[in-house]
Amino acid sequence: MIKKVLYIVFFLFVYTLQMAGSQKYCIYFTDKSGSEFNPESYLQPYNNEMTSQIDSIDFPLNREYIKTIETITGEISSESRWLNAVIVKTGSLEIEKIRSLSFVKEIEILNKTAKLAKYKFKATLHTEAYTIMSGQLTSMQGNLFANNGYNGRGVRIAIFDVGFTGADKSPVFEHLRKNGQIIKTYDFVRKTENVYGFNHHGTMVLSCLAGRTDGKNLGMATGAEYLLARTESNMETLSEEEYWLQAVEWAYQNNVDIINSSLGYTYHRYFEKDMDGKTSLVARAAAIAASKGILVVNAMGNDGESNWQYMCTPADVENVMAVGGIDPNTGIHIPFSSFGPTADKRMKPNVSAYAHVITGSNNKLAEAYGTSFASPLVAGFAACVLQMHPDYNMETLFEEIEKSGNLYPYFDYAHGYGIPQADYFVNKKNEEPISVSIIEFNEAVVINSADGGGMLYYHIQQPNGTLEKYGVAEISSQEAMQLSAKELKGKLLRVHYKGSTTEKQF
Numbered sequence: 001m002i003k004k005v006l007y008i009v010f011f012l013f014v015y016t017l018q019m020a021g022s023q024k025y026c027i028y029f030t031d032k033s034g035s036e037f038n039p040e041s042y043l044q045p046y047n048n049e050m051t052s053q054i055d056s057i058d059f060p061l062n063r064e065y066i067k068t069i070e071t072i073t074g075e076i077s078s079e080s081r082w083l084n085a086v087i088v089k090t091g092s093l094e095i096e097k098i099r100s101l102s103f104v105k106e107i108e109i110l111n112k113t114a115k116l117a118k119y120k121f122k123a124t125l126h127t128e129a130y131t132i133m134s135g136q137l138t139s140m141q142g143n144l145f146a147n148n149g150y151n152g153r154g155v156r157i158a159i160f161d162v163g164f165t166g167a168d169k170s171p172v173f174e175h176l177r178k179n180g181q182i183i184k185t186y187d188f189v190r191k192t193e194n195v196y197g198f199n200h201h202g203t204m205v206l207s208c209l210a211g212r213t214d215g216k217n218l219g220m221a222t223g224a225e226y227l228l229a230r231t232e233s234n235m236e237t238l239s240e241e242e243y244w245l246q247a248v249e250w251a252y253q254n255n256v257d258i259i260n261s262s263l264g265y266t267y268h269r270y271f272e273k274d275m276d277g278k279t280s281l282v283a284r285a286a287a288i289a290a291s292k293g294i295l296v297v298n299a300m301g302n303d304g305e306s307n308w309q310y311m312c313t314p315a316d317v318e319n320v321m322a323v324g325g326i327d328p329n330t331g332i333h334i335p336f337s338s339f340g341p342t343a344d345k346r347m348k349p350n351v352s353a354y355a356h357v358i359t360g361s362n363n364k365l366a367e368a369y370g371t372s373f374a375s376p377l378v379a380g381f382a383a384c385v386l387q388m389h390p391d392y393n394m395e396t397l398f399e400e401i402e403k404s405g406n407l408y409p410y411f412d413y414a415h416g417y418g419i420p421q422a423d424y425f426v427n428k429k430n431e432e433p434i435s436v437s438i439i440e441f442n443e444a445v446v447i448n449s450a451d452g453g454g455m456l457y458y459h460i461q462q463p464n465g466t467l468e469k470y471g472v473a474e475i476s477s478q479e480a481m482q483l484s485a486k487e488l489k490g491k492l493l494r495v496h497y498k499g500s501t502t503e504k505q506f
Helices: 002-020 064-073 092-101 129-138 142-147 169-176 201-210 242-252 279-293 371-388 392-404
Strands: 023-029 079-080 085-090 102-111 120-122 155-162 182-187 223-228 260-261 295-299 321-326 351-354 355-363 364-369 437-439 444-449 455-461 467-475 479-484 492-497 500-505
Touching: 002 295, 064 085, 064 092, 079 242, 085 351, 092 102, 092 444, 102 223, 120 500, 129 142, 129 351, 142 371, 155 169, 155 201, 155 242, 169 182, 169 201, 201 223, 201 355, 223 242, 242 260, 242 279, 242 371, 260 371, 260 455, 295 364, 295 371, 295 467, 321 371, 364 371, 371 392, 444 455, 444 492, 455 479
Parallel strands: 155 223, 155 260, 182 223, 260 295, 295 321, 321 351
Antiparallel strands: 023 085, 023 102, 079 085, 120 364, 355 364, 437 444, 444 479, 455 467, 455 492, 492 500
8 A cells, every 4th residue: 555655656756747847839840741621611701801811821730740749749739720830738858759750840949938918907987087088089080980980890800818807798898799799709728618707808908999888989899790819818828829829810710800919928928139020929920910911900018117118029010000008198108108119120119099098897997007908999990991991901901090190101119100090081181281390500400380389209210211219399489499410410300290290301
């Protein structure tokens, strides 16, 4: 009996050591030879002009390769058609066996931790909160869309998040349930269809897209169809990107037009140099989604006041619409919103929206802070544009939303092109008169405004297109600002003031 007990204890000890040495790995294959593919059984039918395009990247993985890996590791955690890869949790001895296989192209270790971008909310509302609730849509002129009958109808949106507590019961989403607009759900963490628990973050994000309360909209896309995906877990810190990867292929299979991802990965997993739109698993998956006609909208992150400060991935992908945060009280960048540019010096964010909003959570309204909530406001805006212009492909939709920004063609690494404006699409506003002048005077460059009062944005752009300097100044007189002519030599000065942009090359 004692011998048997000692044997069990020894077995458990050895098993614990093996598991402690286990890590997550992404194993990439060299090819997909021998795989068979039926597009009709892969893509779900959906009557929409902006459909995705099938190509060889959608072919399934070679089943013999997978069986061989399973024989060595015991099981496969997940598969990715787009990356031609499988993810496993195994030990170093097993990985060395796999590395010697002729069909294995590369092995990437996934041994870093991740964490949901921080945010905060208040369950109680003060008087000014109702002004914010109105402003989160009127700042984007969402009333113009609503008054002209645009609410995202005919557009399909997927939301990737950590959970949707109460969304199946909250009166804020009664219209979605009544009209069958939540068409599919899946929890990639637990492998079930029930996503209505775990965290209310996704519920608040959904409300910024489609929430309604007391006859008023909290988001612009109240008529869209929704897929809800749980891709985050506080308990499995090595798996979030794996779940995101599974979700994006699932969303593609179900013919989504827009993905909202109020998630991101930063210093908990990567270095600053990795924010290049190519390094992370989710960046590579998001880039493929964009190439297939899906508009991916992603929060910039909430690290603007931390030591990191920089954006998160997959917002770093060139064709992912990264959304920064605006403070409703000042109308400019909210301090916690993360900054661009990307590691390879591309402009981010692309646009911005309120990051202090009113959301629906369970049966109550709440104030919420975070670029997590700016992102769905822009995704809802995009759904209205796509309803209005079903002929737009992803590239055109992306570019036109950028051009609708209230600062365009001015941009910087805090605001992008500013807050998208509906009148760009509804009214196609005419060019406004220049309201500032840039004058060289001795060794100074003087910026004069047509009148005093207001926010003046300026940046100094280097010949390679990157910004050397940018800022926002509140002015109170006609002589708004002076800069050094020496500082500007060989560079472009661009100034935005009261809806008009002026520039001068030095």
